[in-house]
Amino acid sequence: MNGLRADMQNDAKAEAEARQYYLELIKTLPQQKLNQDKSLSDLLTFEGRNLWWYLAISEKNIWTSKLIHRLYALAQQKSVKGKKIKSSYFARRYFLKAIQVIVTLLLKKILLAMLRVNKSSPANSVVFFSIYPNWWDKAYSDNASDIMFRELPLELAKSERVCHLVWLLPWQELLKNWQKFRRFLSSRNDFFVLERNLRLSDIFCLLHPGLFKRLFGVVELAQGKLAEFKGIDISDLVREELFLSMCSPMFFQHLLMDKALQQVPLGSFKALLYRLEFQPLEKALLYNARTKTATIGYQHSALGKNFLNYVFMPGELGEYWRNSSDPNSMPLPDYIFTCGEKGLDYMRRAGYPKEQLAIGGSLRLSPLI
Numbered sequence: 001m002n003g004l005r006a007d008m009q010n011d012a013k014a015e016a017e018a019r020q021y022y023l024e025l026i027k028t029l030p031q032q033k034l035n036q037d038k039s040l041s042d043l044l045t046f047e048g049r050n051l052w053w054y055l056a057i058s059e060k061n062i063w064t065s066k067l068i069h070r071l072y073a074l075a076q077q078k079s080v081k082g083k084k085i086k087s088s089y090f091a092r093r094y095f096l097k098a099i100q101v102i103v104t105l106l107l108k109k110i111l112l113a114m115l116r117v118n119k120s121s122p123a124n125s126v127v128f129f130s131i132y133p134n135w136w137d138k139a140y141s142d143n144a145s146d147i148m149f150r151e152l153p154l155e156l157a158k159s160e161r162v163c164h165l166v167w168l169l170p171w172q173e174l175l176k177n178w179q180k181f182r183r184f185l186s187s188r189n190d191f192f193v194l195e196r197n198l199r200l201s202d203i204f205c206l207l208h209p210g211l212f213k214r215l216f217g218v219v220e221l222a223q224g225k226l227a228e229f230k231g232i233d234i235s236d237l238v239r240e241e242l243f244l245s246m247c248s249p250m251f252f253q254h255l256l257m258d259k260a261l262q263q264v265p266l267g268s269f270k271a272l273l274y275r276l277e278f279q280p281l282e283k284a285l286l287y288n289a290r291t292k293t294a295t296i297g298y299q300h301s302a303l304g305k306n307f308l309n310y311v312f313m314p315g316e317l318g319e320y321w322r323n324s325s326d327p328n329s330m331p332l333p334d335y336i337f338t339c340g341e342k343g344l345d346y347m348r349r350a351g352y353p354k355e356q357l358a359i360g361g362s363l364r365l366s367p368l369i
Contacts, residue, residue, distance in 0.1 A: 286331030318351020
């Protein structure tokens with residue numbers, strides 16, 4: 001029993017060390033100089049965006065990140081090896097994944113062209129952003145609802161015009177449910193598909209030489225020592241996570257979502273609501289909506305010390321808030337609604353202004369009540 005207790009204490013210590021180091025690393029890595037005068041943030045700044053915020057590494061997602069789990073293993077004195085990402089491998093993977101995403105978007109455009117899609121505008125509406133059909137319950141029925149907000153859009157619709165702004169994922173499911181999807185779209189006048197706004201030039205921006213040059217420059221310059229944990233050089237582990245983030249299909253989706261949002265009259269919205277997890281796709285919304293309409297992020301899910309999307313260094317969100325005009329600063333919503341007091345505590349501890357916070361209740365679980 002004493003041995004088990006000692007193991008648990010050691011595990012808890014390793015967990016705390018890995019978590020603290022990881023949070024510090026992700027906060028400070030963008031400011032790290034890769035040569036004499038350029039930081040990672042500088043190199044990732046492109047067309048008014050800091051692309052760091054579109055990368056999976058910036059999200060701190062415990063389900064998809066290998067890095068946090070590798071740090072935990074190192075804290076337990078286990079051996080960990082990272083994959084060395086050569087520049088040639090990065091280049092091949094970048095163009096392969098970019099072309100795959102381009103083909104997917106072209107198929108989506110063909111699909112939408114063959115369907116009757118509502119062409120009116122969501123202007124003068126309270127707008128909910130979501131991923132369709134992935135975040136929807138009974139997605140193709142008359143009772144379809146956004147699982148994050150449930151009855152809220154219907155309640156608001158009693159006094160305001162309400163619209164849904166959606167990005168289509170996964171597209172394979174839409175193909176399988178072609179007829180249902182067609183009927184659903186033709187029956188809705190409050191449903192606006194973002195991909196419809198993409199022009200061919202937007203879709204092929206993924207092959208823009210300037211974009212690739214920026215990212216490839218990071219690969220070339222980030223070959224020195226990037227980080228050390230408990231006396232161990234973990235640069236290869238960091239590089240692997242960073243470089244694979246820069247050629248991920250989801251990174252390309254975020255870039256295209258940004259392009260589509262640039263064609264949306266966000267300034268005519270009464271408000272824009274979205275589910276908040278501090279994920280990269282949210283940054284595309286916030287970059288485009290900044291100063292144009294009120295943005296409200298709804299913290300919808302469970303919280304915990306290791307659900308690191310919601311965990312920041314003390315005062316970190318406050319820094320971003322005070323420097324909101326700086327494109328290198330993480331874009332934040334104007335207001336955050338939380339499920340309860342615990343969510344408020346997390347946001348306050350991270351420095352988000354308390355006057356911009358409110359408890360919105362657990363909308364997602366309303367069907368259980």
